[in-house]
Amino acid sequence: MLAWWLRLCLALALALPAQAALDAATVAKLATGDGDEKVEAVAALVASGEPRAAGVLQALADGELQVAGERVLVVKGEDGFDAVTGEKVSPLPESRDDVVANNRVRGEVEAALAALRLFSPEREARLAAARSLSGEARPALRPLVKKALAAETDPDIKPLLAMTLASLEVRSPDKAERLAAVRKLGESADPSARMLLAPLVEKAKDGAFVEADDEVRAAARSSLAAVEGRLAWAQRAGLAFSGLSLGSILLLAALGLAITYGLMGVINMAHGELIMIGAYTTYAVQNLFRAHLPGAFDWYLAAAVPAAFAASALVGMALERSVIRFLYGRPLETLLATWGLSLVLIQAVRTLFGAQNVQVENPAFMSGGVEVLAGVVLPWSRIVIIGFAAAVLGGMGLILARTRLGLFVRAVTQNRPMAACVGVRTARIDTWAFGLGSGVAGLAGCALSQIGNVGPDLGQSYIVDSFMVVVLGGVGQLAGTVYAALGLGLLNKLLESWSGAVLAKIAILVFIILFIQKRPQGLFALKGRVID
């Protein structure tokens, strides 16, 4: 009997390293088992320490694991490998089924892969693994994390691992370990730390504390308070950013109107459609790049910005020349005529591009976000738009304050007959100014195409907001527009976080009605004769 056992052990010891095969039963469980069995199989593969285990897990995570009858295959493109032995399989069997990993299994696999990568010789790989493991670690991975922490020397990676270990030991039966873990978690600003700490101070249904030990509970309470304090700051920062982002969008949408309505006094109901034309121009430029310059696709925005400005400016100038210039000083007729023009423009775009939304893809550098604080991710698209809005504002300010056109525009706005007397061709200045305002609307459309939907109705949703901003800021004032846009953006987001999006929208409108009642001239009044 003993001899038989020895022989078996010997045979196994010889056989395993020779073929470096994984345990076939485990692999089969991984491929065809139910959720529980799959999770067990992942843990078993990690514990086996086989170098090929990581490859099989990676294949599962990437959706490259397939089953053909009894056989489990790793299929990469045209090539297939047996998952158990690693041998190449050719030809590939005809009927193969994908192994489906649901969220639970994928979470396990990702955590396991990250834990295995903690031992990579490259620092970057270890850092990335430690990052992705924080908040995701499973109890089964504790020995690996402990081993990695003992071996790790990098000052950036070590604290991450220590925090991950603490999150695993917070449920440890050993009081000292638990206490240390709870204290360690108190240094975290990660939402997952709060999820781990919160249950420790709660009472179970029978009235007893979940955490029986007083000392640990007190430590958990103070740790929890510290984490929550940090999280609250992170949330405020996030809120401020989203307000700023909305404000920058409102500013972009309203800047053009600040010129055409604010300075020139034209109630331009087609302003939203000029934004829409900018967005469609961006779409057209994107398609051109995709068709002719696929290599430089990420840079299509650089071409789309001037194109959107030019397209909207041209349409705006055409509108001014053909319709609006005959209606100066007759606000009611202007209102009706421009509203009609807006319908014409919408229908024209519908005929040209179809009634459905078109897809504008973000360039690669504008997807994803940067995590500035734990739990606060600032999307790149919004950061870029805030910068863009600031640049457009700066450019407009320069044009109005420093250029000859700006000087003439200001002169015509302040006193048209006098400007005409000293030789300013007011009609031409009107056209240029209207073109400038329309062009800026086009720039807004280019920016909006990156975060919202682009359809023929795009402008309709911004026209009310734009007028709100300009009227609130004070007609004829660029600075007022800026303050009003940012103020409305922040206020809107603040209200939204309290009362939800629907009520916030109503509250903002009520606020503006009350404000205009009290102060019809807006935030900043222009002093002088223009008001009359």
Next chain:
Amino acid sequence: MKRRAFFKALTLTAALAAAGIGGAQAADKTVKVGVLHSLSGTMAISETVLKDVALMTFDEINAKGGVMGHKIVPTVVDPASNWPLFAEKARQLISQDKVAVVFGCWTSVSRKSVLPVFEELNGLLFYPVQYEGEELSKNVFYTGAAPNQQAIPAVEYLMSKDGGGAKRFVLLGTDYVYPRTTNKILRAFLHSKGITDADILEEYTPFGHADYQTIIAKIKKFASEGKKTAVVSTINGDSNVPFYKELGNQGLKATDVPVVAFSVGEEELRGVDTKPLVGHLAAWNYFMSLKNPANDAWKKEWAAFAKAKKLSSADKPLTNDPMEATYIGIHMWKQAVEKAKSFDTDKVIAAMAGQKFKAPSGFTVMMDPKNHHLHKPVFIGEVKADGQFNVVWKTKGPIKAQPWSPFIPGNDKKKDEPEMGKPAAKK
């Protein structure tokens, strides 16, 4: 001379025209049907393909000889995501165009808007989208899912071990009747599972909402407050694009906070970068990724149609659940007409009971003999990197619809069939 020649010509033309009309009537008989889907506005993203798939199905039926030998002649109207306009267009289809049947509507608010018109004029509507229940009209056949064929199984899955064992729920929707009612049902269901109001967050956004920063921040905050959290999204229309973009950009992963959506399918995810969204879920009665011969044939037919008609989607033809429901509805109507041997509304309604059809989902779906809903299978899928869905859970077979959800008080007394004879009750 000139005048006489003119009169001669006129008489000849008139005679020819009369002969032509008579000849046409004798040679090929036609039947008019209406298609009532938004082709513009916020719902166009979802509804335009339903119009296209309806046209494809008409072509398919016409190629095989039509309905009882009648060629189908579709009248397509665009109610432009404008709810009152739905009612106007419905009236126009029934009383002016004299259509035998209408296939249309997506949002429940549009269905509620046309319902009185169909009941008053005794029209026939096939409604192809999942909805909140709480309605049974004699004049409507509901080929989408009732709550127990979509919402309830999805939430049960999220609470199961494989679904992540969620203990806290964010109910997020567009602000109208479908999300509000569904969330009311889900809240009652969650209560029955021992989940308290403190663990449920309900949030609504207007139609066409485009800025989801605050909502995502709120979800993150809610999710960090102790227990495993899941999001149930009933956002409808093109708002889904900015919602999923923001979700991806803000890095909310499905392994942490899974989002299960009831109105997001393959079509809505077109043009969204789905790589950061892998693992988020949708619950439907059909997915394009289902592998069976009926589905393969149907997908091929759709791809060929999209190519032939030069649809903008032709380079990447996608199918989805409401398209399947539209397809089932049109075929069942054809079967019912042929069984009733008449296009008369009441006769067709009677013949609809118990109709069976081998659906692209791979199952044979059946129209319930009484309650105007289909017996359908339920699938739950996870988003893959290519925008398709991996089915991670499904029912063993078709299940019967419960239009009156047992989780709304008072529904146990309501009858599981519409009132016949007089127009359905006005509630």
